[in-house]
Amino acid sequence: xxxxQGEVVIYAGADTEGNGxxxxxxxxxxxxxxxxxxxxxxxxxxxxxxxxKDVIYAGTGVDGDGELWVNSKTGMALVACRCREGNGRLTVxxxxxxxxxxxxxxxxxxxxxxxxxxxxxxxxxxxxDYGNRYIEPSTARAWAGRSRQGRKGRSxxxx
Numbered sequence: 396x397x398x399x400q401g402e403v404v405i406y407a408g409a410d411t412e413g414n415g416x417x418x419x420x421x422x423x424x425x426x427x428x429x430x431x432x433x434x435x436x437x438x439x440x441x442x443x444x445x446x447x448k449d450v451i452y453a454g455t456g457v458d459g460d461g462e463l464w465v466n467s468k469t470g471m472a473l474v475a476c477r478c479r480e481g482n483g484r485l486t487v488x489x490x491x492x493x494x495x496x497x498x499x500x501x502x503x504x505x506x507x508x509x510x511x512x513x514x515x516x517x518x519x520x521x522x523x524d525y526g527n528r529y530i531e532p533s534t535a536r537a538w539a540g541r542s543r544q545g546r547k548g549r550s551x552x553x554x
Contacts, residue, residue: 398422421445435459444468 396405406418416431425447433439433454442451448470456462460478467473467490475486484499489512497508504522511517519531 444470 396403398404400422402420402422402424404420404422406416406420408416410416410431412432414432416429418426418430419428420426425443425445427443427445429439429441429443431439435455437455437459439454440451441449441453444450446468448466448468449464450466450468450470452462452464452466454462456477458478460481462475462477464472464476465474471490471492472488473490474488475484477484477486479499480501482500482502484497486494487496489495493510493514495510495512497506499506501521503524504526506521507518508516508520509518516531521529523529
């Protein structure tokens with residue numbers, strides 16, 4: 396489909412391999428939305444910023460499991476939903492790009508990991524082999540210590 400200036404802004408047809416694809420472009424010729432087939436033969440949906448950076452990616456990862464990424468307009472990852480070891484995992488990134496929070500499932504139940512702004516792990520919380528909550532001992536010791544402002548921290552005690 397062309398706009399009034401004769402530029403193709405919507406294309407629905409076949410790619411060079413004969414697979415179906417749909418692209419929606421900015422009038423300047425930059426693709427902003429792509430729906431089609433990935434190089435691995437799986438489905439793919441991408442939404443790009445006008446600068447050409449992926450802001451939404453929905454497709455498959457290297458192992459073939461589904462992934463959904465939400466990025467900033469500069470292409471920096473902010474949120475990732477994907478599989479890890481066959482289970483769902485949600486990762487949240489700050490604008491610096493280092494993973495800070497992860498939540499998901501492992502073979503025993505839930506997992507929650509969290510890092511502070513310097514990248515040090517401050518939370519390791521998950522279900523143990525018996526399905527009970529488990530706090531990594533190094534995390535408990537860090538919580539029982541003092542803050543940078545010199546205030547005494549609080550100790551975690553089992554309930």
